[in-house]
Amino acid sequence: MINRLAIIGVGLIGGSLALALKGKGAVNEVVGYSRSEDARQQALDLGIIDKAADSLAEAVSGADLVFVAVPMGAMNSVFEGIADYLSPEAIITDGGSAKAQVVAAAKQCLGEKFKQFVPGHPIAGTEKSGPSAAxxxxxxxxxxxxxxxxxxxxxxxxxxxxMWQLTGADVFEMNVEHHDTVLAATSHLPHVLAFNLVGMLAERNDCDEVLRYAAGGFRDFSRIASSDAVMWRDICLGNQDAILSLLEQYHQGIKQIEEAIRNQDGDYLIDVFSRAKKARDSRFADPNLIDNSEV
Amino acid sequence: MINRLAIIGVGLIGGSLALALKGKGAVNEVVGYSRSEDARQQALDLGIIDKAADSLAEAVSGADLVFVAVPMGAMNSVFEGIADYLSPEAIITDGGSAKAQVVAAAKQCLGEKFKQFVPGHPIAGTEKSGPSAAxxxxxxxxxxxxxxxxxxxxxxxxxxxxMWQLTGADVFEMNVEHHDTVLAATSHLPHVLAFNLVGMLAERNDCDEVLRYAAGGFRDFSRIASSDAVMWRDICLGNQDAILSLLEQYHQGIKQIEEAIRNQDGDYLIDVFSRAKKARDSRFADPNLIDNSEV
Ligand SMILES: NC(=O)c1ccc[n+]([C@@H]2O[C@H](COP(=O)([O-])OP(=O)(O)OC[C@H]3O[C@@H](n4cnc5c(N)ncnc54)[C@H](OP(=O)(O)O)[C@@H]3O)[C@@H](O)[C@H]2O)c1
Ligand SMILES: NC(=O)c1ccc[n+]([C@@H]2O[C@H](COP(=O)([O-])OP(=O)(O)OC[C@H]3O[C@@H](n4cnc5c(N)ncnc54)[C@H](OP(=O)(O)O)[C@@H]3O)[C@@H](O)[C@H]2O)c1
Known part of the structure; x- marks a missing residue:
């Protein structure tokens, strides 16, 4: 049972944790802090938090669990702002999408209390953001x-x-570097690729007309390009090395496909496309298993 | 009213047209031909066709409408195989995903009857194929x-x-080159990008483990990588110029994003990502309008 849960950043990720734990009766009181007055008020109105704090200090004072769910670029200032006000027993965790940068920031700011910080990342989300998305x-x-x-x-x-298990989630442990590579491959890189495609189409004079002929394949492929720009800027800057190295590898693959198209080398294309189809089908064969696959 | 409809290639695209027209009572008889005995039998069993033809000649003899829905690489041989057996009044149309190549093949093979050929492309589909997908x-x-x-x-x-309007579709006309560019941008390029990403992950030793951490964003982004390899080989080879030129443009965009990540240029990233988000949101704002947007 959590007596006082502090949510810093009451958007999709922070708000959804608060709602899940409240729904399970696992928390006595949720105090929320967000940079904007607006977000705090919305979170109150939506029943996400019981009390809005006017400062980071107020939010974490007396909290036994603090969940930091702000864009990654704001993690450092949040850790700085809370360090002196955390109770000695308080546990701090976060939801940042890349871990090395957050861990470094926590280490630098939290001092003695760094041992109470448990870096975390929920592999769940939507392209929506803000309290109303929770x-x-x-x-x-x-x-x-x-x-x-x-x-x-x-x-x-x-x-x-x-705490996470109470929300119905499956919890896994991984080391920081491995996490950042795996997530760069399955999440950060696809976001960059989708943003780049839609960004490129958006620059065309005939963008509206072109998009009118976009069907379901494009809609699904590009859904992640509707994600929050600030969040993704922060992830790109925060997981720089892993993303750059995968982009390089990605480009090698594209160059070979280009070569094959230029040389009408159908066998090469069949080879890549079939391997991709096989891997994708084996992961997502049954749509009901999508987010529920066995370890 | 169509008296005798011939479907050449009784898979997703051909089979779905047959089912739609039968459902509307718009056709007296559907004759189907597919390369494999298996597909023909399946199409019969599923009620997609009333009669399976043993040859292209048999399929189109006496047909007033012929729909060619084979992979693009097979269009040429189908046109060759039917040319001599088409009745003088028969109308021929197709469902190939890129038009210049199909038009060239039809022109070369159909001779006098080329004027009866109406090139077409349904902007509809799924990643499934074969008669059972129809x-x-x-x-x-x-x-x-x-x-x-x-x-x-x-x-x-x-x-x-x-005929297409009977299926509940909206029908548009476009010139061949414009079609091939627009579709390269909204369909062919995304397929190549998704195939390449999943193909690249499939080569990793830890592919299974990596994909286990892939969430909904990846699932949707990569759905089109479950598409049929033969169909997409043919599209890539058949719409070579438009795809290669867009890939080049795409790569320029990626290079600038890479630069920005390397130089921690957050403003550039925000700029691209917001433009992409805006364009995507304006096209797909209301999920109910996805395939139903007004002209
Ligand atoms: N969305 C996803 O799919 C997803 C998945 C897993 C992890 N994550 C991670 O979870 C974190 C939150 O993402 P989210 O999707 O929940 O974003 P979000 O919906 O935009 O929520 C972030 C919240 O933080 C507040 N905020 C921003 N800067 C702040 C600051 N300096 N101090 C205090 N509050 C601040 C924002 O409100 P105001 O600016 O209005 O105050 C907003 O309420 C990010 O680190 C992200 O990488 C996201
Ligand atoms: N799938 C989509 O999303 C989509 C969307 C729009 C347009 N298209 C276009 O529609 C066409 C058909 O695609 P589809 O998705 O319907 O593919 P599909 O489900 O695989 O169907 C193609 C059918 O053609 C048959 N076939 C293959 N080679 C043949 C040949 N040489 N002669 C006669 N039959 C042959 C196949 O059966 P057997 O080989 O077993 O005989 C199969 O039944 C393609 O040109 C594609 O570019 C597809």
């Missing part, structure tokens, strides 16, 4: 990755794990 | 593009248009 079942049957480091108190990790 | 509502509220050329008989175009 919903209580976001994490059900989704994966949460925790990336504790050598300093992390294992009791803190266990508590954060238990 | 369903009667595939075209409802979807766009069909016809790309008649100067030789095309306008009465033939009108009849093909009327």
């Amino acid at each position: 919903f209580p079942t976001l994490y059900e049957k989704h994966r949460i990755v925790l990336t504790p480091v050598s300093e992390t108190d294992s009791a803190a990790t266990a508590k954060v794990k238990a | 369903f009667p509502t595939l075209y409802e509220k979807h766009r069909i593009v016809l790309t008649p050329v100067s030789e095309t008989d306008s009465a033939a175009t009108a009849k093909v248009k009327a």
Whole structure:
């Protein structure tokens, strides 16, 4: 049971955790802080938080669990702002999409309390953002990755794990670097690719007309290009190395496909396309298993 | 009313047209031909066709409307195989995803009868293929593009248009080159990008583990990588110029994003990502309008 949960950043990720835990009766009181007055008021109105705090200090004072769910570029200033006000027993965790940068920021700002920080990343989300995007079942049957480091108190990790399990999520541990590479491959790179395609079409004079002929394939491919620009700027800048190295690899693949198209080398195309189809079908064969696959 | 409809290639596209027209009582008899005995039998069993023909000649003899829905690489041999058996009044149309190549093949093979050929492309589909993937509502509220050329008989175009309208589709005309560019941008390029990403992940030793952490964004982005490899080889080879030129443009965009990530130029990223988000949101704002947007 959490007595006082502080949510810093009451948007999709923070708001959904609050709603899920409240729904399970797992928390006595939720205090929320967001940079804008507007977001705080919305979160209150939507019943996401019980109390809006006027400052980071107020939000975390007396909290036994603090969830930081702001864009990654704001993590550093949040950690700075809360460090002095965290109770000695408070556990801090976050939802940032890339972990190395967040861990470095926490280490730098939290001092002694860094051992109480459990880095985390819920592999769940939508392209929507803000308090109104939050919903209580976001994490059900989704994966949460925790990336504790050598300093992390294992009791803190266990508590954060238990908290996430209450939302119906499956919790896994991974090391920071592995997490950042895996997520660059399955999430960050696809976002960059989709943003780039739609951004390129948006520059055409005939963009509206072109998009009128876009069907379901394009709609699904490009859904992630509707994601929040600030969040994705921060992820790109925060997971720079992994993303750049995968982009390089990606480009090698495209160059070979280009060559094959130029040389009318159908066999090469069949080879790549079939391998891709096979891998994709084996992961997503049954649509009901999408976010629920066995380990 | 169509007396005898011949479907050459009784898969997703051909089969769905047959089912739609039968459902509307718009056709007396559907004769189907497919390369494999298996597909023919399946199409019969599923009620897609009333009669399976043993040859192209048999399929088109006496047909007043012939729909060619084979992979683009097989169009040429189909046109060759039917040319001599088409009745003088028969109208021929197709569903190939890129038009210049199909038009060239038809022109070369159909001789005098080329004027009866109405090139077409239904902007509808799924990543599934074969007779079992066909369903009667595939075209409802979807766009069909016809790309008649100067030789095309306008009465033939009108009849093909009327046929598609019976399926509940909206029918548009475009010139061949414009079609091939627009579709390269909204369909062919995204397919190549998705195939390449999943193909690249499939080569990793830890592919299974990596894909386990792929969430909804990846699932939707990569759905089109589950498409048929033969069909997409043929489209890539058949729409070579438009695809290569867009890939080049795409790469320029990626290079600038890479630069921005490397230089921690957040403003540039925000700029591209917001433009993309805006364009995507304006096209797909209301999920109910997805395939139903007004002209
Ligand atoms: N969306 C996803 O799919 C997803 C999935 C997994 C993890 N994540 C991660 O979760 C975190 C939050 O993402 P989200 O999708 O929940 O974004 P969001 O819906 O935009 O919520 C972020 C919240 O943080 C507030 N905020 C922004 N800057 C702040 C600051 N300096 N101090 C305090 N509050 C601030 C924002 O409100 P105001 O600016 O109005 O105050 C907003 O309410 C990010 O680190 C993201 O990488 C996102
Ligand atoms: N799928 C889409 O989303 C989509 C959308 C718009 C347009 N198209 C276009 O529509 C056409 C058909 O695509 P589809 O998705 O319907 O593919 P599909 O489901 O695989 O159907 C193609 C059919 O053609 C048969 N076939 C293959 N080679 C043949 C040949 N040489 N002679 C006679 N039959 C042959 C195949 O059966 P057997 O080989 O077993 O005989 C199969 O039944 C393609 O040109 C494609 O570009 C597809």
